[in-house]
Amino acid sequence: MAKATSIPIIDISGGQGDHVRIAKELVDAAAEHGFVYIRNTGQDISLAQIEQAFNISRTLFQSPLEDKQRCKIENNQGWSGMHTETLDPKTQRVGDFKEGFNFGAFADSKATQPVPKSMEPHEGDLSAFRDSCHELCRKLLLLFGIGLGVDPPSFFTEVHSPDKASGSILRFLYYPPPSATPSALEADVRAGAHSDYGSVTLLFRLKGQAGLEILTPTNGWAAVPVCPPGTEDDPSPPILVNIGDLLSYWTNGLLRSTVHRVTFATSGTNKSAHAPGLADGESTTDPRYSIVYFCQPADNTPLTAVPSERVRNFQSGLATANVGNPYAERKVLTADEHLKMRLQATYL
Numbered sequence: 001m002a003k004a005t006s007i008p009i010i011d012i013s014g015g016q017g018d019h020v021r022i023a024k025e026l027v028d029a030a031a032e033h034g035f036v037y038i039r040n041t042g043q044d045i046s047l048a049q050i051e052q053a054f055n056i057s058r059t060l061f062q063s064p065l066e067d068k069q070r071c072k073i074e075n076n077q078g079w080s081g082m083h084t085e086t087l088d089p090k091t092q093r094v095g096d097f098k099e100g101f102n103f104g105a106f107a108d109s110k111a112t113q114p115v116p117k118s119m120e121p122h123e124g125d126l127s128a129f130r131d132s133c134h135e136l137c138r139k140l141l142l143l144f145g146i147g148l149g150v151d152p153p154s155f156f157t158e159v160h161s162p163d164k165a166s167g168s169i170l171r172f173l174y175y176p177p178p179s180a181t182p183s184a185l186e187a188d189v190r191a192g193a194h195s196d197y198g199s200v201t202l203l204f205r206l207k208g209q210a211g212l213e214i215l216t217p218t219n220g221w222a223a224v225p226v227c228p229p230g231t232e233d234d235p236s237p238p239i240l241v242n243i244g245d246l247l248s249y250w251t252n253g254l255l256r257s258t259v260h261r262v263t264f265a266t267s268g269t270n271k272s273a274h275a276p277g278l279a280d281g282e283s284t285t286d287p288r289y290s291i292v293y294f295c296q297p298a299d300n301t302p303l304t305a306v307p308s309e310r311v312r313n314f315q316s317g318l319a320t321a322n323v324g325n326p327y328a329e330r331k332v333l334t335a336d337e338h339l340k341m342r343l344q345a346t347y348l
């Protein structure tokens with residue numbers, strides 16, 4: 001069995017009386033791992049909605065190339081083809097072995113950006129799915145507010161109002177099977193090592209489709225199984241949540257933004273010394289689809305000190321958490337400025 005992470009699995013569907021305990025568990029997981037599995041009971045986002053989103057994603061990537069090319073990524077919205085995004089420019093030989101499509105805001109259930117023709121019948125569903133993702137993020141942000149003792153606990157939630165312009169993105173990802181990308185070398189990755197930019201990220205994956213790895217505190221890579229032990233019988237894989245750079249920066253590094261990547265790792269072909277191998281029942285031979293929701297505060301949100309004694313007192317974190325970050329010297333940025341700075345480095 002491959003080395004896998006010990007990312008905690010939390011059920012946030014508990015009753016009212018449980019929310020303080022759940023909030024504490026969430027904060028502990030985010031502070032230690034930067035990642036947490038949220039058990040998927042279909043309460044926050046229905047299982048049918050998730051399944052449908054994956055179906056729409058398959059339709060999107062199967063659209064004629066010219067249709068996708070017409071929607072080429074601009075201002076972080078639209079289609080990015082194979083090798084056009086390089087998440088780890090210092091290390092990668094070629095860009096990521098993936099296609100992506102970023103959906104920004106919808107207005108009255110209609111996209112506000114060019115979308116392939118095949119998406120026109122699905123705009124209402126996409127808009128509703130994006131809204132559900134955003135609401136789940138706000139629920140998590142409220143729990144972080146409670147768990148960190150922020151006064152008021154709604155401090156983060158308020159600045160993530162769905163009615164205000166923000167850089168939040170719903171992203172569909174398609175990683176072709178290795179058999180379709182014979183040019184891939186052993187060292188190549190499907191998505192280069194990176195940390196996410198925003199406040200929180202939701203990641204939806206499909207059973208059996210391996211590839212995600214996180215950097216451990218000892219600088220090794222650990223596989224992040226789609227269905228960790230204990231969730232195999234759940235109706236749908238858990239939703240993986242991770243902390244982005246913005247929320248880590250905002251909380252003085254108390255909440256961790258953990259580096260992760262997607263590899264071709266198979267026990268057969270990836271012999272790199274640090275390759276963690278595969279979790280039981282998972283493989284990378286199939287095409288891989290994932291759906292990501294990157295949640296961002298409203299654009300003009302100033303990232304001022306978080307009114308929480310615990311965050312204020314977390315001095316040691318700031319010094320280490322920001323090593324290598326271009327914004328290590330603390331100055332008040334807005335959410336928008338923070339995002340622009342990070343995006344510049346990604347698209348070559």
Ligand SMILES: O=C(O)CCC(=O)C(=O)O
Pocket residue numbers: 173191196203205212260261262290292
């Ligand atoms: O596809 C995945 O599992 C992860 C993708 C990811 O980390 C990202 O797009 O930021």
Ligand SMILES: [Fe+2]
Pocket residue numbers: 194195196260
């Ligand atoms: Fe990511």
